[in-house]
Amino acid sequence: MKAIVFHPSGPRLEERPVPVAGQNELLLKVEYCGICGSDIHAGEPDFHPGTIMGHEFSATVVDLGPGATGFAVGDRVVVHPNAQVCGECEECRRGLTNLCAGVWKTATGLVRDGGLASFTTAKTGSTHKLPDSVDFATAALVEPLAVALHAVRRSGFAIGQTAVVLGAGPIGLLVTTLLAAAGASEITVVEPSPTRRKYALQQGAQYVIDPNAVDTVDHFDQAGQPDYVFECSGVAELVGIAIRIVRKRGVVTVSGFSRRPPQFAAADLLHKEVSLMGSFIYTHEFAEAISLLASGKIDARPLISGIVSLDEGLDAFAKMKSSPDVVKLLIRASHDGEQDTV
Structure with missing residues (x-):
């Protein structure tokens, strides 16, 4: 599969094997992934060399790993990229999971392979089902x-x-x-x-x-x-x-x-x-953002400036870095499903 991978010299489009879902994991076919400002200015030590980038993505479940429950093949989902925290530190016990030191050790798209690829994996505890009223492209804006x-x-x-x-x-x-x-x-x-x-x-x-x-x-x-x-x-x-x-x-x-x-x-x-x-990332607001989009109280779709393929991904990185008028570009990782409309 194709993937956009972080390297200190800049992102690269590479061929990677399709991952296999591990214990309590889901194999996901990525639908859309947003390019974040942190991706544009990515650097060490936050980003680990060789990691597939992308933390703002929607996907479809295509396989379940051992012990994975609560999901079925075909489920439409989004992934909380910072949910894998220790659960034991003072911050976690206070509900301030965004301040857990573990965030920097497990963050999707920085340390753990992310959504700028045709397929990725995610822990069931990091994965949220999408309501039918939220299309895949809009769902890529849940994280921001x-x-x-x-x-x-x-x-x-x-x-x-x-x-x-x-x-x-x-x-x-x-x-x-x-x-x-x-x-x-x-x-x-x-x-x-x-x-x-x-x-x-x-x-x-x-x-x-x-x-x-x-x-x-x-x-x-x-x-x-x-x-x-x-x-x-x-x-x-x-x-x-x-x-x-x-x-x-x-x-x-x-x-x-x-x-x-x-x-x-x-x-x-x-x-x-x-x-x-x-104000650093979020805690329970990730689930609330899904609800706000599903209810129609918030319309984030107008912020999408354009949608491109994975093959055009590096050009999209360059465009976001050079053009102050671009707000949000999405990478279409899948070639089937919804029609692209901006």
Whole structure:
């Protein structure tokens, strides 16, 4: 089978044998797999060389390994890529499974082979059945929706409050969608890409700002500071901007990932008594994201910029890295089933 494999020099399209389902595992035919920003900027030590990439995928069960129960051949599923945790540490006992050190040892698409392949395997405990109302392509967005939902939950956002979202990539746009559904009185998205700003308005933002044309801090000094700011871009410098533009005793939630240290004045944080918090992946929000899509309360499908085959996968990586207007590209791992419509 074909697979996109992580190497320190960059991803490669390789031929791999079809895997065999092990104990308590399912063999899955991958339908669609999203390319995440973390895939584009993949590197060691988080990603292990030789690992098949991809952690945002939908699939069909084609075989059950020894001891696997609760599923049948033909079931439509999605895989929680971070569910294989130790279950014994303090964080796991508190229900904070996203903070278990085991996440980094077992993460699908980073350590364990993922969904950028024709077939993959998954533990039954990591696998969720898909409702019939959620198509395979939309199901590939369950994982980023769970990330966004966790960020909104972490913030404590409540109906009627105002918010600014920094960055209109997939997570920023899904945060915007969730804030609109939660009853935000006003949402402003700060994003340099005109195409992504258009997406933000479609997903529920009332206002958009081009930071290359407008000084973000000056704008909110004059227009009024929001109750909440969500930093979703992964640009380290924007953490300081977020602290400066949020209101006194406001909340800044950071879900954008950067290895660079943020630069901000402690005085800005202290004098305004800003609450600054991180948001890392998700816990129970993965199952909730499936329910939100199934109910129709959240429509994530508009975020799909295009669908390509595995053969075109490396070109898709390059396109996502070079084009700021692309939001989410999906890899179609299967050549049968649903028709591709974007």
